[in-house]
Amino acid sequence: MQPFGPSFRRALGMVVLGLALTLPAMGQAQQAPADANTLEAVKSRGTLICGVNTGLAGFGQPDSQGVWRGFDVDYCRAYAAAIFGDPNKVRFVPSTAQNRFTALQSGEVDVMARNTTWTLSRDTSLGFDFTGTNFYDGQGFMVKSSAGVQSARELDGATICVQPGTTTEQNLTDWARANNIRFTPVVIERMEEVVGAFVSGRCDAYTTDASGLAATRAAQARPDDFTILPEVISKEPLSPLVRQGDPRFADIVRWVHFLLVNAEEFGITQANVQQAAQNDTRPDVQRMLGRNGELGQMLGLESNWAVNVIRAVGNYGELFERNLAPIGLQRGPNALWTKGGLQYAPPFR
Amino acid sequence: MSDSTIDPRLLRAPPKRPLRLSWSDERVRGIVWQVVVVGIVGAIVWWLWSNTVHNLEVRRIATGFGFLDREAGLPIAESLIEYSPADTYFRALLVGLLNTLKVAVVGILLATILGTLVGIARLSRNWLLAKLAGIYVEVIRDLPLLLQLLFWYAILQGLPGPRQALNPAEGVFLSNRGLKLPILEWQAAHSWTLLAFLAGALGTWAFRRAARARQMQDGQPRRIWPVALALMLGLPVAVWAALGAPWSIDWPALRGFNFRGGMTISPEYFALLLGLVLYTAGFIAEIVRAGILAVPHGQWEAAQALGLRSGQVLSRIVLPQALRVIVPPMTSQYLNLTKNSSLAVAIGYQDIVSIANTTLNQTGQAIEGIAIIMLVYLTISLSISLFMNWYNARIALVER
Numbered sequence: 001m002q003p004f005g006p007s008f009r010r011a012l013g014m015v016v017l018g019l020a021l022t023l024p025a026m027g028q029a030q031q032a033p034a035d036a037n038t039l040e041a042v043k044s045r046g047t048l049i050c051g052v053n054t055g056l057a058g059f060g061q062p063d064s065q066g067v068w069r070g071f072d073v074d075y076c077r078a079y080a081a082a083i084f085g086d087p088n089k090v091r092f093v094p095s096t097a098q099n100r101f102t103a104l105q106s107g108e109v110d111v112m113a114r115n116t117t118w119t120l121s122r123d124t125s126l127g128f129d130f131t132g133t134n135f136y137d138g139q140g141f142m143v144k145s146s147a148g149v150q151s152a153r154e155l156d157g158a159t160i161c162v163q164p165g166t167t168t169e170q171n172l173t174d175w176a177r178a179n180n181i182r183f184t185p186v187v188i189e190r191m192e193e194v195v196g197a198f199v200s201g202r203c204d205a206y207t208t209d210a211s212g213l214a215a216t217r218a219a220q221a222r223p224d225d226f227t228i229l230p231e232v233i234s235k236e237p238l239s240p241l242v243r244q245g246d247p248r249f250a251d252i253v254r255w256v257h258f259l260l261v262n263a264e265e266f267g268i269t270q271a272n273v274q275q276a277a278q279n280d281t282r283p284d285v286q287r288m289l290g291r292n293g294e295l296g297q298m299l300g301l302e303s304n305w306a307v308n309v310i311r312a313v314g315n316y317g318e319l320f321e322r323n324l325a326p327i328g329l330q331r332g333p334n335a336l337w338t339k340g341g342l343q344y345a346p347p348f349r
Numbered sequence: 350m351s352d353s354t355i356d357p358r359l360l361r362a363p364p365k366r367p368l369r370l371s372w373s374d375e376r377v378r379g380i381v382w383q384v385v386v387v388g389i390v391g392a393i394v395w396w397l398w399s400n401t402v403h404n405l406e407v408r409r410i411a412t413g414f415g416f417l418d419r420e421a422g423l424p425i426a427e428s429l430i431e432y433s434p435a436d437t438y439f440r441a442l443l444v445g446l447l448n449t450l451k452v453a454v455v456g457i458l459l460a461t462i463l464g465t466l467v468g469i470a471r472l473s474r475n476w477l478l479a480k481l482a483g484i485y486v487e488v489i490r491d492l493p494l495l496l497q498l499l500f501w502y503a504i505l506q507g508l509p510g511p512r513q514a515l516n517p518a519e520g521v522f523l524s525n526r527g528l529k530l531p532i533l534e535w536q537a538a539h540s541w542t543l544l545a546f547l548a549g550a551l552g553t554w555a556f557r558r559a560a561r562a563r564q565m566q567d568g569q570p571r572r573i574w575p576v577a578l579a580l581m582l583g584l585p586v587a588v589w590a591a592l593g594a595p596w597s598i599d600w601p602a603l604r605g606f607n608f609r610g611g612m613t614i615s616p617e618y619f620a621l622l623l624g625l626v627l628y629t630a631g632f633i634a635e636i637v638r639a640g641i642l643a644v645p646h647g648q649w650e651a652a653q654a655l656g657l658r659s660g661q662v663l664s665r666i667v668l669p670q671a672l673r674v675i676v677p678p679m680t681s682q683y684l685n686l687t688k689n690s691s692l693a694v695a696i697g698y699q700d701i702v703s704i705a706n707t708t709l710n711q712t713g714q715a716i717e718g719i720a721i722i723m724l725v726y727l728t729i730s731l732s733i734s735l736f737m738n739w740y741n742a743r744i745a746l747v748e749r
Contacts, residue, residue, distance in 0.1 A: 098706050102715045105410060125411035126713030157605040159526060165710030170422045173434035185424035188697035200506040201525050204606045244409045
């Protein structure tokens, strides 16, 4: 009798295959996590993967040609321009309010630019780093004009549409408790469907960040049928975020935002950045645009990274004008600090 | 289980052989392979576990189930138990679990009834009825369930607003806020009445058992319905009347934005229930049809030849044999319905998945959240399986 029959050899083959698959993986588990150097991972991949909204006019939405447009989307392009010198080396991954955090935690995306509110628990126990408020927002309510509601305090007994897993949802319950207002929630995950429920009359009011309300209102066939109530019930500092544990990559994301704000302050625009890089005599502009000093290298980027970013997307003010002004948003608190707003960036030095 | 259908020869122990420590011994080979396989599976599990723990640590993501005691702060629209956003995550998840059970239990009952009716209708001699049932099954089975749910939800949203609510009967309002029904205000007397009804049902069951036993002896069938009527209707009414016959109705009325009072069936719940019932009933109808067709035609003819009425033929002869074929695939359908109820997130019904998703989103503890969801579905599904296996064993034909 043969000691090793064909079935044995087949089984042995399977064991070897199994070991071949698991052993290298075991070796990997002992190493530092693969993404501790996100910048290297992004560079070797050749594209940045950026988490964006599934569809919010002004912030992140594909247009009729399927090209992603929006304020957050332009931030993603700015990161790609900073890293690769090419704003198109970015892949957009749409994520809902509920799956955005797992997408970033699991490494499915490198950075999340998706109107996400900076809170303490998200900064700590969720394992993220918020990189700087690129939009100061606050939560409001929208109702149908025909309802004749003038103030959010009149919403007692109302049915209110809200997206789950958001600060909006928690603020709503806090506010209702504080003001002794009873409401029935309708909680739907996808923004398109929660807006659809509100528009169809399933809810008396829809609540989200004021910017989101403006975007939704602007996207309706007849925006005048909808009224945004005057109350703003919360602070919503929206900020791009990255995984904790990679400060170098967080620095890049943070300083791209500071670059955009500083560029507006210095009057550097998409149109004049090339010229400014060569002719501008202001020392801080020369440092920022990489003609002097080694600020780019300190970030682990090319020395002309700032020129690439501005040339690709423009400065903060241009981003705002291009994306958010059309949906009816004013600069408000997002004006530069020199104009009485809150947008203030540390110096390039 | 249904041991009775197993060939007794298979139960006889095989002849014993001494164990030889050699590769040519079948049992030694078997043991070695089992050890190897268990080892590999164990190693993979260990690796997954340690890798996860390591990565969670590196990324500084909080772990553990401590969050269950924290304040949830999430609003829940419908709940079978008292709930406010100030309650804990644990209670919020419990509300979600009960909401899942609410749709699963009602859904299974209704799908079984509808599916059985459609299945029988498909076998009907009435041409129109049979064709309609056939069209129903083919259309419903072939469309994705998620699409159907969104369809029903969109239709319910198309209903008029609360101010223009349809009012088909006194106190009944149908609007895009849901179906509003008047409800009995529950009082202590009603609990006693319910108790009397349960006692009556128990008494009826006992009487029926005794009547059966006597029929077995003397062959005389005895009427059960007068006793059942007296015990299950007369007794509760008597108890209720003795306690002063209290009753008051909570009527829904339009106040401000919405209706207050009464009972609500929300559009989210109704759309989910409707979608699940219609979809699953399509499959159940086919299972019932297959089960009935599996009973040889001779059984019908023999039963008719004995002079049984057609209802009796169905209930005494055909169904007991058909159930043998029906019950095992029916278990799968019940499990499917329960698991499909997780599509609730798409239309905003707050079941366990919806609430666990929000919880894991707010706490960032995805692994714990998913583990809770899996545990819940596993528990529900295993319970259904155990019950159906027990039922299957009970109705299995005893073959000699």
